[in-house]
Amino acid sequence: xxxxxxxxxxxxxxxxxxxxxxxxxxxxxxxxxxxxxxxxxxxxxxxxxxxxxxxxxxxxxxxxxxxxxxxxxxxxxxxxxxxxxxxxxxxxxxxxxxxxxxxxxxxxxxxxx
Amino acid sequence: xxxxxxxxxxxxxxxxxxxxxxxxxxxxxxxxxxxxxxxxxxxxxxxxxxxxxxxxxxxxxxxxxxxxxxxxxxxxxxxxxxxxxxxxxxxxxxxxxxxxxxxxxxxxxxxxxxxx
Numbered sequence: 001x002x003x004x005x006x007x008x009x010x011x012x013x014x015x016x017x018x019x020x021x022x023x024x025x026x027x028x029x030x031x032x033x034x035x036x037x038x039x040x041x042x043x044x045x046x047x048x049x050x051x052x053x054x055x056x057x058x059x060x061x062x063x064x065x066x067x068x069x070x071x072x073x074x075x076x077x078x079x080x081x082x083x084x085x086x087x088x089x090x091x092x093x094x095x096x097x098x099x100x101x102x103x104x105x106x107x108x109x110x111x112x113x
Numbered sequence: 114x115x116x117x118x119x120x121x122x123x124x125x126x127x128x129x130x131x132x133x134x135x136x137x138x139x140x141x142x143x144x145x146x147x148x149x150x151x152x153x154x155x156x157x158x159x160x161x162x163x164x165x166x167x168x169x170x171x172x173x174x175x176x177x178x179x180x181x182x183x184x185x186x187x188x189x190x191x192x193x194x195x196x197x198x199x200x201x202x203x204x205x206x207x208x209x210x211x212x213x214x215x216x217x218x219x220x221x222x223x224x225x226x227x228x229x
Contacts, residue, residue, distance in 0.1 A: 004155075034217075043117070044156070044204070046217035089155050099144060099208045099216055100169070103155030 002027045004104035006090045012110045013080055021075040021107045023064075023090035031092040033057075033066050033073040034101065038087045047075075047088070080111045115139070117221035119205050125227045126195055133191045134224045138207030145188050146218065147180055148204040149173065156204055162188060163210065195228045202226075 007022040025031065035047040035057070048057035053068035062077045073090060090104040118137040126132050138145050143164050148156035159178070161169045164185035174180075177195075182188040192199055202225050206218040 036218075043222045044206075044218075044220040049217070091155075099210075099218060100146070100158060100161060101218055102158065103148075105153065105155045 002031070002092060002094050002102050004090050004092055004102060006088075006104040006107050009087075009106070009108040010110060011107060012112065015082055015111055015113050016079045017111075019075070019077040019080045019084075019109070021088055021090075021109070023073045023075065023104060025071050025073065025090070025092050027071075027092055027094065029094065031094055033064070034091040034093065035062070035064055035073070035075050036089040036091055036103070038089070038106075040086070044089065080109075082111045082113055085109055085111050117205055117207055117219050119203075119221035119224050121224055122222065123225045123227075125229065128197060128228055129194055131191065131193045132195060132226065133189055134203055134205075134226075136188045136190070136205030136221060138186070138188070138205070139209075139219055140186075142207035142209045142219070143185065144208045144210055144216075145182055146206045146208075147188070147190050148206065150202040150204055150223070151200075159190075192226075195226075197228045200226055200228045 003026045032051040034049045036044045037047045038044045048059040050057040050066035056065045064075045087106045087108045089106045091101045120135045145162040147159040150156045162182040177193045180190045202223040204223045206220045208216040
């Protein structure tokens with residue numbers, strides 16, 4: 001079935017370091033891809049999305065490119081801040097008539113000053 | 114936009130008891146979803162409503178689980194004869210089918226269930 005795999009955490013980085021969180025997916029059909037973020041004490045929220053191959057989603061300095069050939073959607077940020085500390089979930093939306101989302105296991109990121 | 118609201122935030126119950134959770138979606142959203150999340154895992158899809166119609170149920174949703182959305186607004190998730198394995202965070206999300214496709218899901222803060 002459809003699934004998402006992402007790199008295990010926790011990931012600890014110093015402020016201003018470069019971030020990459022790897023994500024790969026398995027899907028029948030042509031999914032849309034998402035990164036959701038969960039800040040401490042808050043609900044899940046959409047960070048960025050891409051709906052077709054080679055699309056780049058971006059938000060708050062984060063970027064991810066939909067790579068159909070490698071079935072990947074890696075999250076990157078050039079310079080992380082302490083406020084980026086959160087759990088990041090890669091996700092896909094299956095090709096059905098509604099927005100059902102399948103999530104990966106999440107990667108916890110801690111950024112230290 | 115007041116966001117998705119879930120009640121209660123926490124619920125502790127004894128094994129074998131029934132529990133009911135409530136979700137109030139964003140008012141103009143016609144789609145509502147329930148997910149379950151355990152520690153260290155991503156949310157797992159449980160069920161989906163479009164307006165008042167329940168259109169899909171996951172195999173995770175045993176016959177002890179039932180969800181309703183009677184007027185297409187708020188929703189309830191009931192778990193009968195709770196088991197320790199039901200301990201998890203139960204998340205509600207909503208989205209709109211009007212306009213753009215792949216509308217983002219808006220999540221509530223969840224109800225944390227502990228079965229003792």
